[in-house]
Amino acid sequence: MVLSESVDQQEYKNLLYLLDDADCVYTAYIRTGSIWKGGTDSKITLTLYDADGYGIRINDIEAWGGLMGPDYDYFERKNLDIFSGRGPCLTGPPCEMNLTSDGTGSGHGWYCNYVEVTTTGVHMPCAQQEFEVEQWLATDTSPYELTAIRNYCDEYSSTRRHVILESNTSSTSVRVAK
Numbered sequence: 001m002v003l004s005e006s007v008d009q010q011e012y013k014n015l016l017y018l019l020d021d022a023d024c025v026y027t028a029y030i031r032t033g034s035i036w037k038g039g040t041d042s043k044i045t046l047t048l049y050d051a052d053g054y055g056i057r058i059n060d061i062e063a064w065g066g067l068m069g070p071d072y073d074y075f076e077r078k079n080l081d082i083f084s085g086r087g088p089c090l091t092g093p094p095c096e097m098n099l100t101s102d103g104t105g106s107g108h109g110w111y112c113n114y115v116e117v118t119t120t121g122v123h124m125p126c127a128q129q130e131f132e133v134e135q136w137l138a139t140d141t142s143p144y145e146l147t148a149i150r151n152y153c154d155e156y157s158s159t160r161r162h163v164i165l166e167s168n169t170s171s172t173s174v175r176v177a178k
Helices: 009-020 063-065
Strands: 024-032 044-050 052-060 079-089 093-099 111-120 128-135 149-152 163-165 171-177
Touching: 009 163, 024 044, 024 052, 044 063, 044 111, 052 063, 052 079, 063 079, 093 111, 093 128, 128 149
Parallel strands: none
Antiparallel strands: 024 079, 024 111, 044 052, 044 093, 052 171, 093 149, 111 128, 163 171
């Protein structure tokens, strides 16, 4: 495990607890647009944050929790793709999202309509958040970015710094330093 920034000892213990605690279930519904050539074969990463700055990164969401079957082609034009898996519980409902394409594969460009996320855990209420994307994730089409960030958290969340823990699993806890 590698910390990208230094943190105090208590915060480090809290981060280790979150990393080892996989008691929540995350379900993501991702809609690909109907735009011609709007699908992709790239690997997609989804990172979710709560208002306190805790987060979970899901690297290669298809491998992590694709539910559509072994011969299904994810992220194709007009698809509603469903993913679900376990991960560390956040301290509240997700209110910020980072959706990133790795830009690989034939037809790397991808038009995403939205990402809808539900979360639940033991003795926790279910939470649901829709993140409207309506954007190309591509290097050859405006806005020429492979990442879409949507932040519905409070007005101060844009000044937070991300401290990222890395592990060998497909999901990684993230702590945001204020």
